[in-house]
Amino acid sequence: DVKVTQSSRYLVKRTGEKVFLECVQDMDHENMFWYRQDPGLGLRLIYFSYDVKMKEKGDIPEGYSVSREKKERFSLILESASTNQTSMYLCASSLYGGPYEQYFGPGTRLTVT
Amino acid sequence: EDQVTQSPEALRLQEGESSSLNCSYTVSGLRGLFWYRQDPGKGPEFLFTLYSAGEEKEKERLKATLTKKESFLHITAPKPEDSATYLCAVPPGRGVNTGFQKLVFGTGTRLLVSP
Numbered sequence: 001d002v003k004v005t006q007s008s009r010y011l012v013k014r015t016g017e018k019v020f021l022e023c024v025q026d027m028d029h030e031n032m033f034w035y036r037q038d039p040g041l042g043l044r045l046i047y048f049s050y051d052v053k054m055k056e057k058g059d060i061p062e063g064y065s066v067s068r069e070k071k072e073r074f075s076l077i078l079e080s081a082s083t084n085q086t087s088m089y090l091c092a093s094s095l096y097g098g099p100y101e102q103y104f105g106p107g108t109r110l111t112v113t
Numbered sequence: 114e115d116q117v118t119q120s121p122e123a124l125r126l127q128e129g130e131s132s133s134l135n136c137s138y139t140v141s142g143l144r145g146l147f148w149y150r151q152d153p154g155k156g157p158e159f160l161f162t163l164y165s166a167g168e169e170k171e172k173e174r175l176k177a178t179l180t181k182k183e184s185f186l187h188i189t190a191p192k193p194e195d196s197a198t199y200l201c202a203v204p205p206g207r208g209v210n211t212g213f214q215k216l217v218f219g220t221g222t223r224l225l226v227s228p
Binding site: 004031033040041042043045048058088090092094098099100101102103104105106107109 | 144145149157159162202215219221
């Protein structure tokens with residue numbers, strides 16, 4: 001079974017703090033993705049990566065950066081957290097070249113106060 | 114523009130009352146349609162992949178079907194534990210890099226099954 005894990009289920013941070021969200025997958029997938037999910041807006045892609053040290057912007061990259069130093073690990077960084085970044089953050093992975101179904105982690109509920 | 118539209122937004126059923134959820138898509142050259150189940154506060158759980166019109170997949174009380182323009186998720190004799198949000202997604206149309214494939218997600222159908 002594919003397993004995608006995320007470092008925290010719940011996180012509370014203060015405005016202006018630097019926040020790291022980590023994601024690890026154990027299926028040797030090349031592609032990894034970070035989404036945020038908000039009520040009424042669905043899943044929105046922040047960044048994705050198809051190889052170590054490679055990254056591509058998604059639909060809403062502003063205020064975020066990512067790091068992929070190892071194939072199994074993909075980190076999302078909020079350089080200076082703001083209240084509008086309060087959300088559910090989901091990591092996913094898939095195989096390069098298909099099949100294209102993505103496998104998701106359990107999510108991190110981030111609250112920025 | 115590639116789009117995925119799910120209906121209804123929300124559906125309330127009595128236990129045992131069968132129904133269907135709809136996912137319509139506009140994408141050229143479909144390379145798979147994916148169904149997910151998402152429980153509150155959790156990540157989406159992959160259910161099915163469908164590749165071609167006429168294809169069907171089943172899992173317990175769920176059956177997914179695919180036509181050239183839409184997919185249906187049929188729920189037969191649902192139970193309260195089937196309550197969840199069901200999402201569908203497709204890869205963008207042909208011409209887009211196929212290696213690191215993003216998915217276009219619908220906004221989901223919230224299903225509530227009452228005992």
